[in-house]
Every structure is written in structure tokens, then in C-alpha cells.
Amino acid sequence: MLYPVNLVLAGRRCLVVGGGPVAVQKAAELVVCGADVHVVAPAMCPEMNDIDGVIRHIRPYEAGEVADFRLAITATDDPKVNRQVFEEGEAAGVWVNSADDPANCAFTLPSRVRQGPILLTFATGGHSPAMATWFRRRFSAEIGPEYLALMEVLSEERTRLQEAGISTEGLDWQGALDSGMLELVREGRLAEAKERLQACLS
Numbered sequence: 001m002l003y004p005v006n007l008v009l010a011g012r013r014c015l016v017v018g019g020g021p022v023a024v025q026k027a028a029e030l031v032v033c034g035a036d037v038h039v040v041a042p043a044m045c046p047e048m049n050d051i052d053g054v055i056r057h058i059r060p061y062e063a064g065e066v067a068d069f070r071l072a073i074t075a076t077d078d079p080k081v082n083r084q085v086f087e088e089g090e091a092a093g094v095w096v097n098s099a100d101d102p103a104n105c106a107f108t109l110p111s112r113v114r115q116g117p118i119l120l121t122f123a124t125g126g127h128s129p130a131m132a133t134w135f136r137r138r139f140s141a142e143i144g145p146e147y148l149a150l151m152e153v154l155s156e157e158r159t160r161l162q163e164a165g166i167s168t169e170g171l172d173w174q175g176a177l178d179s180g181m182l183e184l185v186r187e188g189r190l191a192e193a194k195e196r197l198q199a200c201l202s
Contacts, residue, residue, distance in 0.1 A: 002108060002125055010034030013068065017061050017085055018075035019044030022099050026073045027054050032114075038069070041076070061085060067092035075099040102126050111136035116148045146186045153181070153190065157197055176200035 012035055016027045019041030030037045031053045039048060040057045048056065061081055066072050066089045074082045074096065086104035089096035098104035110123035111132040120143060122135035154176075158168050176197045184193040 002123065004121070004123075006119070007033075007071070009071065011036060012070045013038065015040065015066060015069040015072040016075065017041065017072065017081065018099075019048060019058075020075065020077075021045060021047065023073075023075040024048050024051065026075055026099070027051055030073075035071075040065070064088055064092075066094050066096065069094055072096045073099065074101075074104070100129075113140050113143050115143050115145065116151075118143065118147055118151060146182060149190070150182055150185045150193070153185065153193055153197060157194070157201070161201075171201045173201070 009030065010033065014030050014035040014037050016023050016030070016037065016039045018026075019039065023039060023041065024045060024047045027037050027039050027048065028051050031051055036055075037051075037053065038055045038057060040059065040061050042058065042060050044056060044058060048054065061084070063084070066085050072085060072089055072094055074085045075098075076082055079101070082098045082101050082104045086096045086098060086106070088094075089106065095106045096104065097107050097109055102108070108123065108126060110121035111129075112122070113120040113136055120139060122132045122139075124132050154173070161168050161171075179196055179200055181193045181196055184190070184196065
């Protein structure tokens, strides 16, 4: 069984070994999270240059360098390099993921749907990556920008209550969410959604 966790990577050094399309995807996702991303590969596809905030090292991976990072991802077509990074990461206490190579993973990456700070993840414990991707595809269309707007309404009300010295614990947030607020937000009736939220919490 896998232990679910969301890592805070902002400002932390992360390594991506590889320069192909998969490495581009991994590097881009780390940049979104604010990580200090370094990519190492003898050659890189042009798309890697399109990612702002990536430090590129056009050379082979050097023995032991994974120890200088908090987290590493390998995305190469060389099993020996993937294994080397994993073993050196294990020795140094660095979490390493090898794309599509479970034997060289200290952690796995679930399929995910992201809408601003809203993050939904889907995993099958490595049994069927295809099913995890299928879940992501099914829910990607459902989680639209209206969910982000709804979250902002909830966040603003929570902040308002806290600033007024009112505890937000024990309030009927779930009842508010089940009261049709999402439909009001979808119709652009934000003021009514806020009124309904306050009525449910009062």
C-alpha cells in the first residue's frame, strides 16, 4: 500500500535526469510547484527550452550528484542510468522516481487533475497506470473553472470568519456545498452563492 502525500517543493532543489518529452513534462510540473529544477541530459529536445525557470546541464549524469537534491526523477531510456540514480538516491536519502520503471522508484506519481490549487489524484498502486489515466480523463472535463470560483468563495468566507474571531470548525460547510452553490457559480450568480453559504453557516 502507498502512503499519499503532497510535497511542498517551493524553493527546493529537484533533479530531472533525461532530456526527452517525458522529462519535459516532469520538469514542467516541478516548475509549476515552485521547485528549483535542474535538468541533466547529454541532449535535450527543443521543448525543454520553452520551460522558464529550468536550469539545464547538457551533459551525462555525474556519479553522486543526486545527493545535492531533495527529490529526483529519471526519464531516460538507459536502465543503467535510472538504476544508478535510484541507488545513489537511496544511499543519500533522496526520493527518486523513475518514469515507467517501478523497480527504481522510491515514490510513484499518480495521474492528476489540477485546477489552480485544486488537485485531484488517481492511483492504482502500480497495478494499472492505464486505469489511473482513464480516471483522470473522466474527471478532467468535470473539474472546470467553476470549481476554482467556488473554492474562492469558500476561502473568502473562511478568512472573514477567522478575522472576526469566529471558529470555522463545526460549521456546516458540507451542507453549504450540497445546497446548490456550484450551480449558482456556474450560472455566474456569485452574490447569491455567497448569501447561500452564509445562510448555511449561520
